[in-house]
Amino acid sequence: MALPVDPHLYLTFLGVMAVMAVTPGPANLFSVANGVERGKAGALLGVVGMNAATLVWFGAAALGLGALVVAFPQVFRLISLVGALYVAWLGYQAWRGAFRTAADPHAPTIRLGRSAIVDGFMVQIANPKAILFFTAVLPPFLDVNRPAAPQLALFAVATIGMDVISMSAYGLGGAALARRMSQPRFRRGFAVLTGILLLAAAVLIISRI
Template structure:
């Protein structure tokens, strides 16, 4: 049985991992700034769902298989890089698109925001390596389903809390982001950041 001390330590490590800048953060911030709180939180939920999938996969040994089979890991890495590049190009195109009246800069939906968050996390092999290295340290020698589920749900809860907080804080300033010049600047910066993250994912092995 996982002890209380181990649970607290696990929560701390997962929290630090969630707060580190990366594609998940960029997607949640952009959705929140340009489309509002609802889509920002939908993207956050997508990221948290990806975390749950990787945590369960790590506990079940699937992540270990992914990490030890080069072709699988490489395929996920390139797919993730391609998706980040797609999001980056889309943001850069929005930056040069003619201004649209009102706060809505481009079409969007909560489903699309959820998809972006989920795929950014699920197609990031660094998440697999992170949970593969982390979970065994906090699971007992012969973990039961309850131990695995507890840690997985804690990881989801911490991730969701952090990114929902980010979404709500960014959404407060949405009126500022609705201004054409600010919106274009945010699109350009987020697009460049996503492209850079995609290139880093493709070129740097986890």
């Protein structure tokens, strides 16, 4: 019986997804701000909202992405290359920002509403990092010779599982992290580490094209 996803391919995807999940982006920065503003319960409700939006993205992918990959494989390889270069550019930007003396431009400044779940959903449904994931990062891992739905289901389990862990960690540690990020030396080291992780993710994406 054939597996829905090639094990080696899935392990590579897990590596890429782990990097994408832990690196700072709109969702993780929202988790920090949400944790500071609402406390532990609010932080976890925000995680629920964000991953509900991720399920919407996977639903859209299941409806059309598999067919598009089969019909236009070369186009998706090109999109994947562009996505890898964009992730590498983000890594470069993180390195560059590590040595700027100005205040951190990526500090979370999200204005929170009444509902942590709604806020989380809105952040993730419009998250450029999520759009990049579904248009450039995910396609190289879809095998055109296997049914798309089982593959997407396994990728969804991995994506949401890692996002829940990462977003919860950012949210629950929000207050402490926010205080440390005000220290230039800590902020610089954090940005350098972010750059290394993003560049590693870009290399992994290119290796699958």
